[in-house]
Amino acid sequence: MTARVEQIREERSCSDCVRTLSILLYWCGAQAAISEREIHDLARTGPDLKAKTVCQFLRDQGILLQDPNLHRAIDLTWIDTTLAALPENLADEVGQWVKALRSRGRHEGEARGYDAIRPYLASLQPVLTAWAEAAVLSLREITRHHVDAAVDGQSGRARRQLALGLRSLFRTLKRERVVFRDPAQHLRVGSPTGIPKPVPSDLLANALRQTKTPLGRLILVLAAVHAVPVHELRTILTCDLDLARGTLVICRGLRWHTLHLEELTHQIAADWLDYRHRRWPASANPRLIVSQRSALDPDHPAVGKTLLRDNVPQGLTLVGRLRQDRILTEAAETADPLRLMRLFGITEKTAMHYVTTAHPERTAKLPR
Structure with missing residues (x-):
């Protein structure tokens, strides 16, 4: 059908x-x-x-x-339009933040795409507009009170996104010597406890049975078994998948992370490639995951995040639940942060956070 x-x-x-x-x-x-x-x-x-x-x-x-x-990139056009609506001085300061994220500031780093910068600026836009209406002439005038008032009343995903945006904005501008202090340094991101929450076992067990499409099954196993985040799912290339060796290589900035596919993921990946070739035999899009629109588009765009979410059963989210549950399960089994770093390509701080959550008794008596 x-x-x-x-x-x-x-x-x-x-x-x-x-x-x-x-x-x-x-x-x-x-x-x-x-x-x-x-x-x-x-x-x-x-x-x-x-x-x-x-x-x-x-x-x-x-x-x-x-x-x-x-x-011109749609996201770049939106960013320019948003900055143009701000007072000149504020627009210049926020523009320096955008340039720094693009690795065009005082310090070199991994350049972020405009599609990754836009969600941050979108969450900051109402706050920046309110500050401008309150006669704030520069971000140097912003204090901790301003930041607390901005996140007050926000909850859930909206609060998390705003807190991430504020922390990124002021941390970056302080490093670029545009502001003298970081008033958002104290902000907590996510839940008050910051403890990852597992997915109920019955919900996860039924998810694969409920998912009927080859694309949905591929998305589910990559997120739930290998903890691949949603932004990486959109950018994986077909040539990165080697079924003969049973590996999938994922580019993470300047690093490469290799996933070794177990039997289930290997079979589902092979089923998706077979379906992809039969459904769109003339497709030249190099990306592994394509849609009806992107498969035959000469510009070879990545699929949208909505497509990925729609192919996962209701009650599960790619980033907040599936990936988190997989890392938390591995941390409970091994309690080895180095293993978590090798398996999932996460940082040392993140690995220790999951190990501490899975085994709180090991750190409960440490001095604070």
Whole structure:
């Protein structure tokens, strides 16, 4: 049934593209190059008109007049628009934070993508706007009281994201010598106790049986068995998976982490590759996980996070539950932080946190 629905959607999308192309050629002809901006303007006039696929087709035919402004990263455009809405001095300071995260500051480091910076800035935007309306001229004026007031009333994921954003903003700007102190240094992130919580065994046991699609099963085993975070699931390449050797290599910044696949994950990965090849035999997207839209897209985009969440049974989340439960289970079995670091590619601090949580009796009497 799912395959049939996807087929109908593809046929409908193809019909919309043909309709868009017919209108363009009727009004503009095929003798001269067609402006990319005009195609996007036309697509906005009706829900059954498509711009991106038509532009890709005309580009391949050599009759597309490209508009560079349309090819700027969506996340970069959003960040620039958000900064432009702030007062000049605040915008300059926040802009230096963005540059530092992009490894363009005083200290070199791992450069973050604009798609990773945008969620932080999105959580900070209401706070920065409120500070600007309160006549705050510079982030140097912000005190611990301002930070506490900003997170007061927030809870759950919203509070965690805001606390992470505030800590990143002031820690980075202090390192860049833009501010003199870090008023967000005291903020706690996550739950008040910071203790990882396991997934109920019955819920996890039924998850694989409930997941019917090859993609859903692959996402589930990589998250629940190998603790692969969601942002890495989106960027894994097909060439990183070696079924002959039973390994999956994941790039983590400047490091490479190798997963050794057990029988279950190996079989599910092979099933997904077989389905992927049969479903989209002409796909040139190098990413391991593709969707109906990304498989045949010449720009080879990564799948969205929503697609990954929708393929996991309700009651489970990729980052907050499955990955956390897997590391916590291993910590309870081995109590060896070095093993956790080798298996999951986590830092020493994170490994010790999980070991301490799994075996509180070993550190209960340590002086504080």
